[in-house]
Amino acid sequence: MSIGHLPEALVRFDRVTKRFAPDVVALDEVSLNVRAGEVVVLLGLSGSGKSTLLRQVDGLQQASSGTVTVLGSDVGKARGTEARALRRRIGFVFQQFHLVGSLTVLENVCTGALGRLRCPRLGLFSYPKRVRREALRQLERVDLAERAFQRADTLSGGEQQRVAVARALLQRPEVLLADEPVASLDPESAAQVMRLIRDISVEDELTVLCSLHQVDLALSWGDRVIGLRCGRVVLDAPVQGLRRDEAMSVYARVGVDPDAVLATTG
Amino acid sequence: MTRASTRPPAQPEPAKTLAPPSRRGSAALLVILAVLGVATWAFVDLRINVATVVDSANNAVEFAARMFPLDMPPLGELLRLCGQTLAIVVCATLLAVLLSIPIAVLAAGNTTPHKSARFGARGLIVLARAVPDVVLAIVFFRIFGLGAMPGVLAMGLHSVGMVGKMYADAIEQIDERPRTAIRAGGATGAQELASGVLPQVLPAFVANALHRFDINLRISVVLGFVGVDGLGYGIATAFRKLDYQRGMALALVVLVLCVLVELISGAIRRALLRPTDRRAPRPAAGRTPRPRADRISPQWTPKRVRRALYVAVTALVVAASVWGAELSPARFLAALGGLDTTLGLFWPPELGALLPSLLADLWVTIKIALAATLIGAVLALPIGALAARNVAPSDSVAATFRGVVVLIRGVPELVLAIVFVVITGLGEVAGALALGVGAIGLLGKLVADSLEEVDPGVELAMRATGASRWQVFFAGTVPQAAPAFVGHLLYQLDVNIRSATLLGIVGAGGIGFHLLNASRVLEFGVVTTVLLLVFGTVLVVELIALWLRRVVR
Numbered sequence: 027m028s029i030g031h032l033p034e035a036l037v038r039f040d041r042v043t044k045r046f047a048p049d050v051v052a053l054d055e056v057s058l059n060v061r062a063g064e065v066v067v068l069l070g071l072s073g074s075g076k077s078t079l080l081r082q083v084d085g086l087q088q089a090s091s092g093t094v095t096v097l098g099s100d101v102g103k104a105r106g107t108e109a110r111a112l113r114r115r116i117g118f119v120f121q122q123f124h125l126v127g128s129l130t131v132l133e134n135v136c137t138g139a140l141g142r143l144r145c146p147r148l149g150l151f152s153y154p155k156r157v158r159r160e161a162l163r164q165l166e167r168v169d170l171a172e173r174a175f176q177r178a179d180t181l182s183g184g185e186q187q188r189v190a191v192a193r194a195l196l197q198r199p200e201v202l203l204a205d206e207p208v209a210s211l212d213p214e215s216a217a218q219v220m221r222l223i224r225d226i227s228v229e230d231e232l233t234v235l236c237s238l239h240q241v242d243l244a245l246s247w248g249d250r251v252i253g254l255r256c257g258r259v260v261l262d263a264p265v266q267g268l269r270r271d272e273a274m275s276v277y278a279r280v281g282v283d284p285d286a287v288l289a290t291t292g
Numbered sequence: 293m294t295r296a297s298t299r300p301p302a303q304p305e306p307a308k309t310l311a312p313p314s315r316r317g318s319a320a321l322l323v324i325l326a327v328l329g330v331a332t333w334a335f336v337d338l339r340i341n342v343a344t345v346v347d348s349a350n351n352a353v354e355f356a357a358r359m360f361p362l363d364m365p366p367l368g369e370l371l372r373l374c375g376q377t378l379a380i381v382v383c384a385t386l387l388a389v390l391l392s393i394p395i396a397v398l399a400a401g402n403t404t405p406h407k408s409a410r411f412g413a414r415g416l417i418v419l420a421r422a423v424p425d426v427v428l429a430i431v432f433f434r435i436f437g438l439g440a441m442p443g444v445l446a447m448g449l450h451s452v453g454m455v456g457k458m459y460a461d462a463i464e465q466i467d468e469r470p471r472t473a474i475r476a477g478g479a480t481g482a483q484e485l486a487s488g489v490l491p492q493v494l495p496a497f498v499a500n501a502l503h504r505f506d507i508n509l510r511i512s513v514v515l516g517f518v519g520v521d522g523l524g525y526g527i528a529t530a531f532r533k534l535d536y537q538r539g540m541a542l543a544l545v546v547l548v549l550c551v552l553v554e555l556i557s558g559a560i561r562r563a564l565l566r567p568t569d570r571r572a573p574r575p576a577a578g579r580t581p582r583p584r585a586d587r588i589s590p591q592w593t594p595k596r597v598r599r600a601l602y603v604a605v606t607a608l609v610v611a612a613s614v615w616g617a618e619l620s621p622a623r624f625l626a627a628l629g630g631l632d633t634t635l636g637l638f639w640p641p642e643l644g645a646l647l648p649s650l651l652a653d654l655w656v657t658i659k660i661a662l663a664a665t666l667i668g669a670v671l672a673l674p675i676g677a678l679a680a681r682n683v684a685p686s687d688s689v690a691a692t693f694r695g696v697v698v699l700i701r702g703v704p705e706l707v708l709a710i711v712f713v714v715i716t717g718l719g720e721v722a723g724a725l726a727l728g729v730g731a732i733g734l735l736g737k738l739v740a741d742s743l744e745e746v747d748p749g750v751e752l753a754m755r756a757t758g759a760s761r762w763q764v765f766f767a768g769t770v771p772q773a774a775p776a777f778v779g780h781l782l783y784q785l786d787v788n789i790r791s792a793t794l795l796g797i798v799g800a801g802g803i804g805f806h807l808l809n810a811s812r813v814l815e816f817g818v819v820t821t822v823l824l825l826v827f828g829t830v831l832v833v834e835l836i837a838l839w840l841r842r843v844v845r
Contacts, residue, residue, distance in 0.1 A: 084756055086755060110758040113756055113757065116756070117756075117757075118753065118757075120753055124747065124749035124750045125750065126768060128771060128774075133311075137753075137754055137757065137767050137768065138757050140754060140758070140759035140763045141757050141759055142758075152310060158309030161309075162309055190753070193757070197758070
């Protein structure tokens, strides 16, 4: 995939504010640029605005003020078909996998192709053969091809998350968003999923925004760390040369030991 | 995790991309298709079509002329009838709740003392559900004589079939952790139930009791045709005397009463079952005064006063109902004394010359139920989908269709049946149309609820891939709700077989007619035969449903 013609800032936030109620501010005047091919880790306490920030990127939530520009289009202005076309170019991996448990693994992956299919899948019929073949190839990439015809709810958490990654890959995305993709996995599965996302993003030259809770994982995994606190960017630095205690400062609250906070938030 | 670490061998290019069919899945599909096929055939065979309805337009006009002006009874009489109906229904529902709680504790897998107790309790529940309440009413009339008691007992016992099952399901769904903690504190089994289980299931218990109250109100009207006091008895008497002006006036009262009760109980149920707001309340400085140090019970905030008032009003209503229904324990016990001679009348079942015509009419009843379920499904699936907030194009559309569903649910099947009997004449078509339209009320609600209960994360994930509204619906929402749909449709079929039997009594075709006739001419052996036939049919449907629900998940 050629990314040469794209503007340098693939994702651009310009003074973006998001309120859920007059007095609940999730994002407070956030400005940032993400360049093509960057792997960015978002750090911050629960409720600091990480998920909200990611959902602004593909327009699942609309900003209250400010502009979000992704892949050259203004997310806030995109509606209907345009919004869907933009979302198709952005993959999203969720913390809770969000698979249809009663469908097979392969069918779950196939839903990633919905954005470029015209008809609704009518339940009785399956997806076109070329989609199913491509889905099987993506399943091979995440090492789950032999589970293709199992029900999704028979898989372990780590496996389900890899299915979700395959689903996002079937979109042939240019940007990959991941919202705490390993927060509900055991350390071993977590490492496996993170390695997979990293390898694939290098292979497919993806731009990645991933929120995480584990500071050490973030430092060994990303190119750049953005720290959020109460909806504000409090840290934005390349991983290279970033000290652990600097990263930990994102979690600091007045009079609270950051390590104690981490222990409770996992 | 370890199994996934070895790569599968590279597949040759036309790799298999369709899941191999499983034997159980194919069998389930065949059964579903067969049921659908028979239902379609029944629909065609009963000649339910627009032409039939149009042909009968004259009947409707003629009937309407005889119906107006409506003749309302004097206000005092009207209030007495309403009060009587409500008192009977409250007592019946109360009886059902009192019986259901211990049965549910035995039937729930996590509270049952022993596996055999569980099977016994589940069996009792299925039994209660399978015996139609109208048959129970006929039997109890013979035992206890006319009055409110047979109605209360018939509806109360039959309701255990639904209430007991819902209660057992609610107990099985609780969070086990608090209960474990209570047991760890050295509590007895009863304490565990009272402090660990009851607080969790109480909202569901109350909501289900209210739901059953709505249903019983409608059934009580039909039971009026076999002699249960109240509005239904008034309607039945008026129709028997061909006094349509009085009969339709009372039917209108029933309609209003049902819609009112439905709206009130619906509001209470929604308030009870609304998930509690998990966000901590904002500390409002100065609003709540600091409790005194020696205070050991909560303060009388407006909220607590309101709650206490609800409890007091409920207690008053129950007391008034028990008094109003004139239940006499003395008569109850006296009647029990002569139980064996009365029951002797019902045994053995009459299997004589009537059997062929009974079987033919049973088949008609089944056809009515199947056709009605088909009509209901065709109407309720789109209406239910539009009533679901996550599917409807806007919240106002969802609210509108929810309103339609509630309104239809409020209309008693009896009133529908009367209306259709008027339009299409006595017979099967009226029954099937009445049940079919009535099914929108229950089925539409169940469809909407199961659509709203799907994991919203899946829909979010699909939207994030750039899928359109229709694609999200068909690829994400429907597959999640489909197993529930199958369950709901079978449940509706189950309900319809019993209702078709009931409506036969008012002349809507099928085996119910024999039931009424036999009880009038005191051929109780025939009543038993009809009971066994309907019971067997319902049991077969229950078994198919049980199996399908296990396969289609």
